[in-house]
Amino acid sequence: MGCRGQVGIExxxxxxxMLALTAVLLGSAEAHFRAAESLDKAALCKxxxxxxxxxxxxxxxxxxGTRVSSELFIPDGSVCFIVNSSFSPPVLQCDADALLSRRVxxxxxxxxxxxxxxxxxxxxxxxxxxxxxxxxxxxxxxxLN
Numbered sequence: 001m002g003c004r005g006q007v008g009i010e011x012x013x014x015x016x017x018m019l020a021l022t023a024v025l026l027g028s029a030e031a032h033f034r035a036a037e038s039l040d041k042a043a044l045c046k047x048x049x050x051x052x053x054x055x056x057x058x059x060x061x062x063x064x065g066t067r068v069s070s071e072l073f074i075p076d077g078s079v080c081f082i083v084n085s086s087f088s089p090p091v092l093q094c095d096a097d098a099l100l101s102r103r104v105x106x107x108x109x110x111x112x113x114x115x116x117x118x119x120x121x122x123x124x125x126x127x128x129x130x131x132x133x134x135x136x137x138x139x140x141x142x143x144l145n
Contacts, residue, residue, distance in 0.1 A: 038097040041075040042104050045094040048072040048080065049106035052128055052139070053092055057110045059130040059137050069129035071144065076123045081139070085112040117141060 051072050059066045074080050080094035082103070089108030096104050113136035120128075120141040127142045 034099065038099040041078060042096040042100055044073060044075045045078050045080060045096040045104045046106070048074055049092045049094055049104060052081065052130075053106040053109055055128060055130040056092075056114055056137050056139065059132045060109075060111045062132065064132050064134045066132040067129060069127055071125060071127050073125050074123045078123060079121060081116050081120050083109075083112065083114050083116075090114075111137060113137065114139060119143075 051070055055068050055070055058068050062068075074094075075096070077098075078094055078096050080092075082093040082095075084091050084093050084105075087105075087108070089110065090112040091108055092106040093103040115136060115138050117138070117140040120126075120139065122141065122143055125144040127144055129140050129142075131138050131140075
């Protein structure tokens with residue numbers, strides 16, 4: 001009869017050990033999943049910034065009246081299209097995720113005279129259009145459905 005009690009206690013000990021191990025593994029998996037998601041957002045933002053920088057450079061170098069557009073994706077929670085003129089050449093930057101220690105940067109711009117419309121800091125699929133106005137490039141964004 002004393003053996004049944006011992007088996008019950010051993011079962012509870014093994015079960016509690018397995019539950020503790022499962023909790024540790026789930027916590028670790030969650031941390032790795034969040035890091036991978038943050039890296040994915042950074043990569044998507046980098047691609048969008050490079051595409052936008054190419055549009056701006058093409059419009060600027062092609063002369064007054066040039067209008068070029070492209071469709072791109074900005075992940076949720078990202079703040080993009082920040083023009084940083086302190087770099088040489090100037091770059092576009094994006095705060096992709098709070099976990100990242102610094103902003104994601106585009107390739108260099110040929111001009112620092114770039115203005116973005118108020119509709120540009122949005123997420124999702126966008127149609128971005130760059131227009132050369134003579135001495136500056138204006139960029140507008142339209143959300144795609």
